[in-house]
Amino acid sequence: MLSYDSPVSVNGQSSAASTIMSATRQNMASTPKTVRLPAPALSNGSLTNGAASSTNASLAKQHHIWLVTGPAGCGKSTVAKYLATCLHIPYIEGDEYHPQANIDKMSAGIPLTDADRWDWLTALREASIHELEQGHDGVVLTCSALKRKYRDVIRVAPYFTPNLHLHFIYLDASEEVLLQRVLARQNHYMGANMVHSQFDILEPPTKAEVDVIRVDVSRPADVVMAEALDNVLKTMDQVQGASAQK
């Protein structure tokens, strides 16, 4: 298991990402391994603004929300479970936060409206922050977040918490690919008839949305999961490096 907290490096490399990625590449297609991340030299663990002195603030532990996003069937749950297992952080399944009325609608093949989604999006944002307030350094969240304004709801999360970073992992594939996957999936309220409605309103992240990591999910799941993890680890290194320079 990867842990943000554990000060034991695997092979003496200085970078958390290079350490973990080398271990991960050797195990790309297999069950996630237990590997430990070097901890920051000093950390206050605080999510609050101003609790740290200016010196400590520059060395503060960084917290991350990894929001795995994309239309139904793109592999959000598959990728999110993998990341959460590897990083040893909690995983929030966005589907579980829908009110029953939303589930009933989707089960009946009726797409949700913006109004149906606002409270759900806010609840997901709050649930993510709640996990971090419990002492976790990161959390993985799944949410289709099909439109930019939905993503913007979650983007409020780090407004008042300078050591909190939100990253989207956008799982990108064609409607045809996702239709096949949803058709093959059993026991899910989201039927194949809903895939087209998701693509109808989908606003794929633009280049201007610089907090988005894009992963091509037309490839096999093990390749997709490994690439997602690589990207997460590189991003964590970049964030840690940038914060150390402040």
Ligand SMILES: Nc1ncnc2c1ncn2[C@@H]1O[C@H](COP(=O)(O)OP(=O)(O)O)[C@@H](O)[C@H]1O
């Ligand atoms: N890269 C992939 N290649 C092939 N099948 C996949 C891939 N990723 C996920 N799947 C399968 O596709 C279906 C939908 O994946 P899931 O993770 O439930 O997507 P989502 O949570 O986005 O709806 C599942 O049956 C899953 O096992």
Ligand SMILES: O=C(O)[C@H](O)[C@@H](O)[C@H](O)[C@H](O)COP(=O)(O)O
């Ligand atoms: O915004 C929406 O229309 C819904 O949230 C919808 O996206 C749903 O939650 C999931 O996409 C269905 O579940 P899967 O994504 O797991 O198929």
